[in-house]
Amino acid sequence: MHEAADIAYHPLPALLVLWPLLCALAVRPLGKWREDVRNGFVLFATGVTLLGAAALIPVLSAEHKITAEIPVLIGKLHFVVDPFGMLFALFTTFVWFAATLHALDYMQHETNRDRFYTTSLVVLGAMLGVVLAGDLITLYLFFEVLGLVAFLFVIHTETDEAKRASVKYLWMTVLGGFSLVGGIFLTYALGHTGAIGPIPLEGGTETLRWVTFGLLVLGFGVKAGMLPVHVWLPDAHPVAPSPASALLSGVMIKAGAYGIFRTVTALFRPEVVEEVSEELWHMTSDFGLVVLWIGIATMSIGVTLALGQHNAKRMLAYHSVSQMGFILVGIGAAGYLGSHGAMGVAGGLLHVVNHALFKGALFLGIGAVAFRTGELNMYKLGGLWRKMPWTFVFMLIAAAGITGVPLLNGFVSKCLIHHALVEAYEVRHLMSLDIAEKIYVLTCGGTACSFIKLIGLVFLGKPKTEYGPEVREAPPRMLTALGLLSAAMLVIGIRPHIVLRGVFAPGLHEWALHSDLLEYYLEHYFLSPADLMSVVVAFAIGATVFVVGMRFGLFHLHAPRWFGVDYWYGVLARTFLRVCEWVGGWYERYLRFASRSLRSIRLGYRSMYARVERGWRRTVITITTGAPGPRNQHFIQNAYIALERERQATVRYAVTRAHEWLRATPDTEPARSTATVDAVRDIASYMATRQMNQRMNVLTDMVRTGEIEAARHSFDDVLAEVRLFRDGVAHTAIELAQRRMTGEDVIREISAEVNRISSEERFDRRLRAATARIHPAIPRVQSIGASARDAMPTPALVTEWRVRGLGRFERASRWLVEIVRLVVEVTTQERSNWMLSDRLDQETIIEMRRNIQRYARDMSFNMAMILVVLVVFVLSIAAGIER
Amino acid sequence: MEVTDIRVILAPAISLLCAALVFVAGSNKHWRRFWMLSAATLKLGVVMSMLPGSLQGTVYTWDMIDFTPGIGLAFRADALGMFFAAVSSTLWVITTIYAIGYMTGDEHRVRFFGFFALCVSTTVGLAFAENLLTFFLFYEMLTICTYPLVIHDETPDALKAGRKYLTYTLIGGAFIMVGSVIVYDATGTLSLGHPGILSAELGTRTLLLIFVSLVGGFAVKAAVMPLHGWLPSAMVAPTPVSALLHAVAVVKAGAFGILRTIYNVFGVDLLEEIGFAVPLMWIAAFTILAASLVAIFQDNIKRRLAFSTISQLSYIVLGAALLTPFAATAAIVHIANQAFAKITMFFVAGAIQRTTGKTNVHELAGIGYRMPWTMGAFTVAALSFIGMPLFAGFITKWYLSLGALESGEYWVLAVMIASAMLNAAYFLPIVYLAFFKAPPGTKLRVAEARPTLLISTLVAAAYVIVLGTTAEVPGMPFSLAQAAVHFVFGM
Structure with a gap:
């Protein structure tokens, strides 16, 4: 780019950026301490920044271009200030100062004031960082900080509307930021440098340049409120507090304009030297034309939408979109005209400054109105000029400025842009540019109409409602702020020479553009009859539209929602979310599939393992006991489960009967009936358990004697037969329960009943009989096991002994009996709470018990093996000794 | 310049000693804390004392045992290893403080802290491994040491996750061993001290076999899709463990292994020639977006973070696979950048869980009013992942994009931008919920996490900013990464 020689090093730009950021740190502590000190401090900080920016003027007039660095990030943050950057810094700090002054009063009726002022200072620093940035990284950094921190401005009031607007704002900002960073990367790829200067023409293909340009313009355009990515702006600007709206609309969107300006006139242009052949400009002019047309679309659509608004701030926000269109037209024309683009540059940038001034003033003025009346709907206000004369005067000046009344600032810049447009048409006589020029004039008319409407509805006419005493002139500090801005507007309007000669001439010279055009304009065209005429035309159009519109209510017409680009963004976002959901669902399906296949592998492995294990177990069993064979074992297991089920069914049956019985017996108190049911359950479960154990013993014995081979077929039938005995159990249980309730010891009766039922039942005989029915050829001998079972001291027997007073015997075998009792108890679980296990998974419990038995058997086998090994060991040692 | 220096094994040995002390004499909580903290700082000191020398190009080595001539335990602290070691020992200090605060009142704390120290020991050992065998040894030890941490709660879920974790990583480990054996068979050396030990003469089939088994093995821990299944389910572990798994030890071991494979086993030139890196690049890009x-x-905070980790890790893989100096820089510095940002997020998730008991995103509405500092730290980390300048993540994105442009792979740029967008899409709602969605009608008071949790979170967040702003300052880890890149690319 430039030789290093003509850039002088100066720390001022870096200080200018850092100062507000540092001050922001102090806001919160000061605000916690005393509000007025904080207010003073914020004003002081902003004022110092303004003075610092003003101090750039003498420095820059001496040096043309200065640079500064802060060592941070990848390398350093570079700041380079040329006259254009200085211009941006100046108006930024100026409007900021005015808005801060205004905010001191306005913010009194808002909350979170500390946050507001902190945000304000941080954003100020970031804004200065953007416009003073010397390379794209620095620019990007501050651009992102600006965008993300300004989020706090938008959401400040934290109403639902503000939240919706801020979310939209955030997403647009973030997406714009990504587009921008993509563009910056590609710029690096094209030029191998991040400097804000011409990208060498030889790097990269045509397509790549277009993509780069597109990404950059889109990234900056989001912030600038450019069509079609302006949708956040009309939502976000009105919901912020008025000073913040002034800053958002007046200053911050200029960061985007600044970016587009630099993209068109600094990045995509030929080398900065005095004589450049015109062919090298062709790409710049292509890009310029694109920007120009975006500008035309933005300005016309913006103004059309503004006409339909009721909310004053929303209308102003749409005007910001429209006015950004003017700026883009200026910048586009500058690009299109290449080295002769001075008029476009000057028009566009002057309009940037002007828009900051009058849009700032308009928002602050409307803020003052809202501050006093609390109303923003234009159609509900009116006649305020009596109540707020000074506000009215300043608003009138600002409105005159934006509509381009001569001797005010808007007039100059609009004329410059218009001239640039005409000039652009004359280069190649493109029909389209002729149309663009017509649209431009129409848009000026629309603007005029809007502001006739604003002033007319809000300040003139008759009040729609009776104003209370609180509606009076705005506080002095607000008026001062408005006055400052109005004064600046007048100065630029009357003497544009100061800016044009003082800033634009050296600036254009710096970028090797022909600056003599400006001089020519000032001498021949400034306030010329032709230009004045065009203002008259615009106002004529505006007045006509206003009258017609008010008469026929055209301002209340609204296009259907699908007509707006906003709607389609919504559709796009929802589609994206749906795609995400779809991917998520797909992922879940994948996970399920993977885990299912893994599980089937695992299960396959397990069943194989189990099969092997079963084989091994069978072998072990065969070796140790020889019986029962695997078939019998299986049968025993099933029978066990069936008997267990029968046992539980019996208990349940008894409980049901108990309930029935209680229902049949009237006048039972609830506590008593619960106790009865519990008692029945206890007794029934004890009995059923005993019953089950006996049946199980019968089966085991038959297995041992081999009879079961036949009995297995009849087991189910027998089981169905013995179901009859449930009734007996239930009956006994209910009867005994009543007795127990009276405090009687019924344990002996229970045992007796069990024995009675068992002897009635004769499970073994039934089995044999059934077997005999099926296999009459297999009458088998009774097992010894049965007699052994009878010989076992059952708990009942033990109790009997105790009763009979077999003292000596009892003492001698106390511990043995105790152990036997324990074992019997544990294995039969007669005292355990069956209700608990009912709640548990019954299959699991049964399974568990079986496992314990199996484990015990395996352990015994292992012990036997160890014994055998030991014996063999000892024998072999003994044999060794002998030898 | 190579110097034999005991500090290379001192660094892992300190953690090892610490682990032993915790196991043996850790039942008293004060002593245990003392051991943990002093070992962490001591080790950080030892690693940092090697930093100046390493920055000047000195490589510290220490040969321990040779099993057979040429194969043995040997350590070598080159720039890449130093980078990894510096990151993990810094994070160890922070995580220890956090864990002490987090685990207060938990069960099995001796086991927890003992294995915690062991993990870090093996991580540093891994960083300094001179050859594939040493690397493999520590890699497997790491797997085994993290298992008790994953199943710490001993709930059925935790046990299941632990089983899954072991299955995945041990199978991955087996592949690495196979790859190492083939490398040794082909070249007669396992050294990692050269910019590439293989040559194209081995034939494509052998090379492919080595590439697939080594990179595939490491990719399990680096959670490259579709080998990432263990990571989200390992979320059941206590938060410091998740933080450690995600940020420092396990996943980074995998990523580091991939870097070693690409830069020190194959070498950039060879890979460029045979072009195996291209599919890897595509897989990494796919992982970034899909995850x-x-x-x-994902509604569970930790689960969302887990998928974010999967996505972020593939930045490293992508950077390595691009085979350009800029991309390599990005890959290496992302080890640190992702580590600090992700550990911040996990700390925040843990602090929220311990303070308020909330574990899901939708419950976080208004949490920013209760825990402003904690959520501030989260915001910093989120912005870092999105790629905001001034935060660590930006450095990665920047260099990765430059690297992509350098190699002419423009599509990577689109992946970067899309990924940044997606990062925004899943982190910013959390920030928004926390700060702007206060449940109406309730007055929320500030009730921060306990100091140990808060301070370590804030320190980690501060690191994110420091790494993002001071990349070019001499003596920062970034210069180590550049030194490593210079060595790898022979610049």
Whole structure:
């Protein structure tokens, strides 16, 4: 780019950026301490920044271009200030100062004031960082900080509307930021440098340049409120507090304009030297034309939408979109005209400054109105000029400025842009540019109409409602702020020479553009009859539209929602979310599939393992006991489960009967009936358990004697037969329960009943009989096991002994009996709470018990093996000794 | 310049000693804390004392045992290893403080802290491994040492996750061993001290076999899709463990292994020639996007972070696979950048869980009013992942994009931008919920996490900013990464 020689090093730009950021740190502590000190401090900080920016003027007039660095990030943050950057810094700090002054009063009726002022200072620093940035990284950094921190401005009031607007704002900002960073990367790829200067023409293909340009313009355009990515702006600007709206609309969107300006006139242009052949400009002019047309679309659509608004701030926000269109037209024309683009540059940038001034003033003025009346709907206000004369005067000046009344600032810049447009048409006589020029004039008319409407509805006419005493002139500090801005507007309007000669001439010279055009304009065209005429035309159009519109209510017409680009963004976002959901669902399906296949592998492995294990177990069993064979074992297991089920069914049956019985017996108190049911359950479960154990013993014995081979077929039938005995159990249980309730010891009766039922039942005989029915050829001998079972001291027997007073015997075998009792108890679980296990998974419990038995058997086998090994060991040692 | 220096094994040995002390004499909580903290700082000191020398190009080595001539335990602290070691020992200090605060009142604390120290010991050992065998040894030890941490709660879920974790990583480990054996068979050396030990003469089939088994093995821990299944389910572990798994030890071991494979086993030139890196690049890009898409709809905070980790890790893989100096820089510095940002997020998730008991995103509405500092730290980390300048993540994105442009792979740029967008899509809603969605009608008071949790979170967040702003300052880890890149690319 430039030789290093003509850039002088100066720390001022870096200080200018850092100062507000540092001050922001102090806001919160000061605000916690005393509000007025904080207010003073914020004003002081902003004022110092303004003075610092003003101090750039003498420095820059001496040096043309200065640079500064802060060592941070990848390398350093570079700041380079040329006259254009200085211009941006100046108006930024100026409007900021005015808005801060205004905010001191306005913010009194808002909350979170500390946050507001902190945000304000941080954003100020970031804004200065953007416009003073010397390379794209620095620019990007501050651009992102600006965008993300300004989020706090938008959401400040934290109403639902503000939240919706801020979310939209955030997403647009973030997406714009990504587009921008993509563009910056590609710029690096094209030029191998991040400097804000011409990208060498030889790097990269045509397509790549277009993509780069597109990404950059889109990234900056989001912030600038450019069509079609302006949708956040009309939502976000009105919901912020008025000073913040002034800053958002007046200053911050200029960061985007600044970016587009630099993209068109600094990045995509030929080398900065005095004589450049015109062919090298062709790409710049292509890009310029694109920007120009975006500008035309933005300005016309913006103004059309503004006409339909009721909310004053929303209308102003749409005007910001429209006015950004003017700026883009200026910048586009500058690009299109290449080295002769001075008029476009000057028009566009002057309009940037002007828009900051009058849009700032308009928002602050409307803020003052809202501050006093609390109303923003234009159609509900009116006649305020009596109540707020000074506000009215300043608003009138600002409105005159934006509509381009001569001797005010808007007039100059609009004329410059218009001239640039005409000039652009004359280069190649493109029909389209002729149309663009017509649209431009129409848009000026629309603007005029809007502001006739604003002033007319809000300040003139008759009040729609009776104003209370609180509606009076705005506080002095607000008026001062408005006055400052109005004064600046007048100065630029009357003497544009100061800016044009003082800033634009050296600036254009710096970028090797022909600056003599400006001089020519000032001498021949400034306030010329032709230009004045065009203002008259615009106002004529505006007045006509206003009258017609008010008469026929055209301002209340609204296009259907699908007509707006906003709607389609919504559709796009929802589609994206749906795609995400779809991917998520797909992922879940994948996970399920993977885990299912893994599980089937695992299960396959397990069943194989189990099969092997079963084989091994069978072998072990065969070796140790020889019986029962695997078939019998299986049968025993099933029978066990069936008997267990029968046992539980019996208990349940008894409980049901108990309930029935209680229902049949009237006048039972609830506590008593619960106790009865519990008692029945206890007794029934004890009995059923005993019953089950006996049946199980019968089966085991038959297995041992081999009879079961036949009995297995009849087991189910027998089981169905013995179901009859449930009734007996239930009956006994209910009867005994009543007795127990009276405090009687019924344990002996229970045992007796069990024995009675068992002897009635004769499970073994039934089995044999059934077997005999099926296999009459297999009458088998009774097992010894049965007699052994009878010989076992059952708990009942033990109790009997105790009763009979077999003292000596009892003492001698106390511990043995105790152990036997324990074992019997544990294995039969007669005292355990069956209700608990009912709640548990019954299959699991049964399974568990079986496992314990199996484990015990395996352990015994292992012990036997160890014994055998030991014996063999000892024998072999003994044999060794002998030898 | 190579110097034999005991500090190379001192660093892992300190953690090892610490682990032993915790196991043996750790039942008293004060002593245990003392051991943990002093070992962490001591080790950080030892590693940092090697930093100046390492920055000047000195490589510290220490040969321990040779099993057979040429194969043995040997350590070598080159720039890449130093980078990894510096990151993990810094994070160890922070995580220890956090863990002490987090685990207060938990059970099995001796086991927890003992294995915690062991993990870090093996991580540093891994960083300094001179040859594939040493590397493999520590890699497997790491797997085994993290298992008790994953199943710490001993709930059925935790046990299941632990089993899954072991299955995945041990199978991955087996592949690495196979790869190492083939490398040794082909070249007669396992050294990692050269910019590439293989040559094209081995034939494509052998090379492919080595590439697939080594990179595939490491990719399990680096959670490259579709080998990432263990990571989201390992979320059941206590938060410091998740933080450690995600940020420092396990996943980074995998990523580091991939870097070693690409830079020190194959070498950039050879890979460029045979072109195996291209599919890897595509897989990494796919992982970046797919994991992010999945993350958007996760409601559990830690699970969302887990998918974010999967996505972020593939930045490293992508950077390595691009085979350009800029991309390599990005890959190496991302080890640190992702580590600090992700550990911040996990700390925040843990602090929220311990303070308020909330574990899901939708419950976080208004949490920013209760825990402003904690959520501030989260915001910093989120912005870092999105790639905001001034935060660590930006450095990665920047260099990765430059690297992509350098190699002419423009599509990577689109992946970067899309990924940044997706990151925004799943992190910013959390920030928004926390700060702007206060449940109406309730007055929320500030009730921060306990100091140990808060301070370590803030320190980690501060690191994110420091790494993002001071990349060019001499003596920062970034210069180590550049030194490593210079060595790898022979510049």
